[in-house]
Amino acid sequence: MKVVGFNGSPKKDGNTAAMIHMVFEPLERAGIETEFVQAGGTAVRGCRACYQCAKNKNGTCVITDDPVNQWIAKMAEADGIIIGSPTYFADVTTEIKALIDRAGFVARKNGHMFKRKVGAGVVAVRRAGSIHALDTINHFFLIGQMIIPGSSYWNLGVGGKPGDVAEDREGVQTMTDLGENMAWLLNHL
Secondary structure: OEEEEEEOOOOOOOHHHHHHHHHHHHHHHOOOEEEEEEOOOOOOOOOOOOOHHHHHOOOOOOOOOOOHHHHHHHHHHOOEEEEEEEOEOOEOOHHHHHHHHHHHHHHHHOOOOOOOOEEEEEEEEOOOOHHHHHHHHHHHHHHOOOEOOOOOOOOEEEOOOOOHHHHOHHHHHHHHHHHHHHHHHHHHO
16 A cells, blocks of 8 residues: 655745645554655646546646646555645645646546545644635645545644644654554445
8 A cells, every 4th residue: 555645835845745744654654555745846737627537538737847747656656645835825826726626637637536535634824814725725635536544633733943843742752643644444345
């Protein structure tokens, strides 16, 4: 089994990346392979609503000058998907929004490619807006017919500067519990 985690923060070693790795730890202890993908800070395009993915039926987007098709392939190959984002104006980063829009459209128009995969969102926040960002990620999973495991609190960690999230004890526990619940669910599907 494999879980791929997408870091939507342009900070490769920031709080969002740290939280994804916190979720990875119990997954890896359960023998589940993990892969970390740095999406934030990458030049990506949004969906053009051209419907070529519906016409072509090849599991890809016609936009080929960015890494989104590689990311869609990783999502299709994985059993579980983690999408992480810092909170940007009460929502996800533009890179994550582009991934959600394009991967979601391609998946829906190609036989619901992510159906019954396990999906978990994690959101870093300095102060507020994280619930809306998490909601954006969860809506992607739900419309894709994916299964979302719960945790001991909302999947968020509080921190301003890189590394601060490690001091959020409840956030750390939430990520650990999320990883354990995700591993349990993957092993029972």
